[in-house]
Amino acid sequence: MFKVGIVGGTGYTGAELLRILARHPEVEIAVITSRGEAGLPVAELFPHLRGHVDLCFSAPDAETLGGCDLVFFATPNGTAMKLVPELLARGTRVVDLAADFRIKDVAEWERWYGMSHACPELVAEAVYGLPEVNRAAIREARLVANPGCYPTAVTLGLLPLLEAGVVDPSWLIADGKSGVSGAGRKANVGQLMAEVGESFKAYAAGGHRHGPEITQNLNIAAASPVNLTFVPHLVPMVRGIEATLYARELEPGRDLEAIYARRYADEPFVDPMPAGSHPETRTVRGSNLCRIAVTRQGDTGVVVVQSVIDNLVKGAAGQAVQNMNLMLGLDESLGLDAVALLP
Numbered sequence: 001m002f003k004v005g006i007v008g009g010t011g012y013t014g015a016e017l018l019r020i021l022a023r024h025p026e027v028e029i030a031v032i033t034s035r036g037e038a039g040l041p042v043a044e045l046f047p048h049l050r051g052h053v054d055l056c057f058s059a060p061d062a063e064t065l066g067g068c069d070l071v072f073f074a075t076p077n078g079t080a081m082k083l084v085p086e087l088l089a090r091g092t093r094v095v096d097l098a099a100d101f102r103i104k105d106v107a108e109w110e111r112w113y114g115m116s117h118a119c120p121e122l123v124a125e126a127v128y129g130l131p132e133v134n135r136a137a138i139r140e141a142r143l144v145a146n147p148g149c150y151p152t153a154v155t156l157g158l159l160p161l162l163e164a165g166v167v168d169p170s171w172l173i174a175d176g177k178s179g180v181s182g183a184g185r186k187a188n189v190g191q192l193m194a195e196v197g198e199s200f201k202a203y204a205a206g207g208h209r210h211g212p213e214i215t216q217n218l219n220i221a222a223a224s225p226v227n228l229t230f231v232p233h234l235v236p237m238v239r240g241i242e243a244t245l246y247a248r249e250l251e252p253g254r255d256l257e258a259i260y261a262r263r264y265a266d267e268p269f270v271d272p273m274p275a276g277s278h279p280e281t282r283t284v285r286g287s288n289l290c291r292i293a294v295t296r297q298g299d300t301g302v303v304v305v306q307s308v309i310d311n312l313v314k315g316a317a318g319q320a321v322q323n324m325n326l327m328l329g330l331d332e333s334l335g336l337d338a339v340a341l342l343p
């Protein structure tokens with residue numbers, strides 16, 4: 001059994017890591033941290049884990065975490081970068097669910113995240129943890145930057161079109177909608193049911209920090225600089241992201257459905273759906289899948305892609321476990337076979 005630790009065990013992605021890892025056949029959860037709840041049994045805070053996780057939260061401590069084979073950081077941006085150098089020096093591998101190691105241009109990261117990077121020298125070494133793109137490098141990595149939730153849905157949705165060169169990279173639009181759990185479990189008036197229920201809004205229309213991350217991914221897929229407009233929206237549901245994506249076709253007449261089917265034929269966690277499908281977030285709730293459908297809008301020359309994920313699973317904890325499986329030389333799908341909950 002491999003020993004793993006989780007820093008940030010009281011948040012939504014930490015709880016989701018526990019739910020998945022509790023049933024993983026090759027992993028033992030050795031440490032689960034909380035600064036505020038140290039000493040408390042995990043099952044007292046999270047009764048759904050009673051009988052599955054028999055551990056208490058402990059305060060984050062490099063020495064204890066350094067005894068693990070691999071540590072997940074399910075913490076706010078700017079937390080992992082302070083502990084990662086010491087853990088790597090102790091031989092512990094790391095998957096960071098936050099953004100500390102996602103953007104290769106450190107000055108750009110510092111502008112968007114409003115802080116100085118504590119270990120810029122490790123950013124180049126970190127592997128961006130999207131297995132559908134970087135599988136071989138993830139297997140060898142000491143440090144994996146788990147992708148953001150919107151970047152996962154948008155990148156997987158547009159990748160086949162850009163790699164095949166069938167759309168104009170200078171005109172891409174991503175319209176993302178997220179459930180409220182995307183904002184985390186910390187107290188926040190904007191997430192109260194009375195604030196979010198029966199309402200719908202766009203936010204960060206002037207620029208969201210996931211914009212540069214998505215652009216970095218799409219530049220690689222297109223092998224040229226893309227121009228992306230990305231606007232996120234908050235919808236009154238708990239889990240799920242739907243991204244509706246728009247691109248202008250360069251070569252009309254190509255079989256778009258076949259391009260997606262071919263690109264994702266060997267991918268265990270991407271489901272390219274038949275033409276005419278409209279993927280729904282509830283068909284991926286609790287599962288590690290990204291379901292995608294592609295279509296043309298009449299004769300406008302515009303291709304419309306719909307991509308759905310569970311933000312806490314393929315958008316965070318599930319993808320982190322997929323990366324862990326690769327890093328530890330395990331079957332990539334271990335522990336990730338949950339079927340979505342419907343309704």
Ligand SMILES: NC(=O)C1=CN([C@@H]2O[C@H](COP(=O)(O)OP(=O)(O)OC[C@H]3O[C@@H](n4cnc5c(N)ncnc54)[C@H](OP(=O)(O)O)[C@@H]3O)[C@@H](O)[C@H]2O)C=CC1
Nearest residue numbers: 008009010011012013034035036074075098182184185316
């Ligand atoms: N929610 C989502 O859908 C997604 C989230 N992410 C990213 O994953 C990370 C975690 O998100 P989420 O679970 O939603 O966040 P939450 O706010 O729900 O949880 C954050 C956790 O981090 C711990 N924590 C906070 N500050 C520190 C610190 N300085 N040192 C150690 N632990 C700390 C908290 O516990 P305590 O204060 O008790 O120590 C808590 O357990 C974030 O970076 C988020 O951006 C990525 C993709 C999707």
Ligand SMILES: CC(=O)N[C@@H](CCC(=O)OP(=O)(O)O)C(=O)O
Nearest residue numbers: 098099148149178179180182183
């Ligand atoms: C609905 C909501 O508020 N979503 C969050 C993004 C999700 C997230 O966790 O950001 P990272 O993936 O970068 O860690 C937001 O827009 O700030």
